[in-house]
Amino acid sequence: MSEKKSKGLHRRKFLGGMAGAGLAAVGAAGATFALLTDGNTSKAAAADNTLNIPDLLEGTTSDGTTTFTLTAKTGTGEVVSGVTSTTAGYNGSYLGPTMKWTNGSTVLLNITNTLGADTSVHFHGAHIPPKMDGGPQNAFADGTTWSPTFEIKDEAKTLWYHPHALGTTAEQVVHGLAGMIIVEDESDASAALPSEYGVDDIPLILQCLASSTSGDVKYDLTGYLSSGLVYPVLCNGTNVDATTLGFTATKTRTRFRVLNASPSDIMTVQRSDGGTLTQIATDQGYLTTAAEVTSIRLVAGARAEFVLDLSDAVTLQTVVTTGWVRGGSGTYDFLTVTPDASDTPADLPSALNTITRYDTTDFTARTITLGQRGTTMLINGSAGTSMASMAMISTTLDAEEIWTVTNSTQLEHSFHLHDVPFQLIEINGVAPTGTDLGWFDTYEVVGGGSIKIAMKFTDFTDDTYMYMLHCHLLQHEDEGMMAALMVLDS
Structure with missing residues (x-):
């Protein structure tokens, strides 16, 4: 059983690892971003430890296009409580504002890079053209602005x-470059669910x-193997190692969108009293019906x-499980939600979504092998x-495929596919049940395990720009566990 973190233990050193960790990736290639500061200092929580809610980025709409402006910049903030770290963020010193996109609308993003090094901005989970996807081919230099524009084809979901x-x-x-995207639509389920941001x-x-x-925040194997490390846990940019944040719910029903933005560790969300959470969505949108669960593993x-x-x-807890060579471990009370409401919400809809399960009988089969060499x-x-060196998979518009993603290593992997959502067909040889019957773009592949996933490649083709498929343990991605996907006209 995981150990609950008591106050004062937030700097406990954890020297554990996982099987085969000695074969994990070595330090990331490429130039590091400049360790500059611009006077931005992050103090994420109020003095009373109230939950910090990222700003909602206001767009400007003209001629049917909503424009959002982001600047990737460096700054300083507290990752370890009471200690100043060099950080980075969008429009601030750590993390970024939340964007709201609407199904059927067109957006334009003007993103300026002031990091001192190349960057790109990927819209994780979005179904958009590969030229706008923000993968490695879309990297742009310090001092320049990248301006992707696209129609929002996604239904309601959290990206x-x-x-x-x-x-x-x-x-x-x-170092902090991450932010949430909320996609809204006009479905009956969306109309019935909480939607007032903040x-x-x-x-x-x-x-x-x-x-x-x-x-000094670490990111590669050299850093993770250095001595004297701590493994801070943050919620919306605030360290919760020895602090439980607070949120006052002014409505009886509150919706929570949870993102695991860790580089490698697994976060399992649960209630401290053992009660249930009413899960309504996975990566790629609503479940068919709300599901009562005791925990959500991300x-x-x-x-x-x-x-x-x-x-x-x-009180909400996160149970942290080490995902890489070293990492966090234990149970953290990160948020107490206190009701201050008198309203009586209507029952949740009996149906949230229609998910037609794929009949994969005639799907094209592929095997994707996650491996290592030293x-x-x-x-x-x-x-x-x-x-030039990565494997490339070529498919065609409207192709229906079933992939067996096999982990030939004993390491933990988090498999992520760009472009389209997938359905789980098998998890380690067993058919999915419960919330695993939803739509995903990121899923766990344990050491020596496998998943079978099915998808259909719709809407977008390009003979130059490619999507990516990769491990979302970011150190593994940087050290080569990434391949290209090109979707061509049929």
């Missing part, structure tokens, strides 16, 4: 945005990082949504440390 340049993803994300629709960005006690990059109908205070991570035998 996020983060860097995705070759060799520097882990470094840039752990009031009854609450983002929870969870992270477990690695740092020296002096605040590998790196994964998201979920749940609601709570409260008459009494409830300290290099591989997909199908190739290391994706450059566009």
